[in-house]
Amino acid sequence: MKLEQLRPMKAVTGTLPVDEEGWAFEIKWDGMRILTIIRADQHTLLTSNGIDATRRYPELGGLAATLAGHTVVLDGEVVAFDDKGRPSFGRLQHRMHVGGAAEVRRRAEEVPVSYILFDLLHLDGHDVTPLPYVERRRVLADLVPDDGSWTVPQHRLAGEGQSLLDAAKEQGLEGVVAKRVDSPYLPGKRSPAWRKVKARLRQEFVVGGWQPGEGNREGYLGSLLVGVYDAGTLRYCGKVGTGFKSRDLDRLGMLLAERELDKPPFDPPPPRIVSRVAHWVRPDLVAEVEFGEWTEDGILRHPSYLGLRDDKPATDVVREG
Secondary structure (H helix, E strand, O other): OOHHHHOEEEEEEOHHHHHHHOOOEEEOOOEEEEEEEEOOOOEEEEOOOOOOOOOOOHOOOOOOOOOOOOEEEEEEEEEEOOOOOOOOOOHHHHHHHHOOOOHHHHHHHHHOEEEEEEEEEEEOOEEEEOOHHHHHHHHHHHOOOEEEEEEEEOOOOOHHHHHHHHHHOOOOOOOEEEOOOOOOOOOOEEEEEEEEEEOOOEEEEEEEEEEEHHHHHHOOOOEEEEEEEEEOOEEEEEEEEEOHHHHHHHHHHHHHHOOEEEOOOOOOOOHHHHHHOOOEEEEEEEEEEEOOEOOOOOOEEEEEEEEEEOOOHHHHOOOOO
């Protein structure tokens, strides 16, 4: 397989292992998953679905110089931190959707990012994915020195999973990821050897329609109609009507207008009280949403919009947990 064809290994959603022996624990970073390929002092940044994101994050170009002489594939998360030092997907939105080179440079100065590295797939002609997690982590930490724009954070071992999750909850972080210390890296696969444990309920949803706003939102988007795929069918999961900033409303309005459909993409369609004033769209936009809980009939309670993602195909979006 060519290095450019590699895709990230994925975790299942679950709870902390009852017996933590044989597990390691990391913070779940609230950012964009990126594979970095470095060869001959050049680097390429690829999203989870293979989109080239190199030009979005010029501050990460120095990593190629740091690893000059090596051919490597690294796995990590590009993160933007808020004023309290917490990863913020909302702030990262400023860097994910950019125009020309001048705009990229301006936004890089306003919202710098960090690259949180947590795995190694290839090193100098050798496929290291069969190695155990702890061995790949050791080689990664020895290979990449910490810098202001990238870091290899220390993981925690057995007995520290619950305390790390408690700290994530206290600090308002997304959660933790539990990984079997003996697990190989399975490119493009979702494996129970990696388990994401959420401190907050949030996931991706597919946008299948929208409703117009009222009051001070009249003439603008009022709410997004979202769903998840189940056995190839898009199932309706509810309305998301909060969390939007002015720039979100403008951008979403343009994107939704470009995707207008005559019929609902959901099967079955949403209830008539929703459908009668709905506008339908081609279901290829993926939104990150935080919410309170699922109802018994699979509808979101208290959902809030966080931003759009372009690093995951809409057809891969399913209910988590």
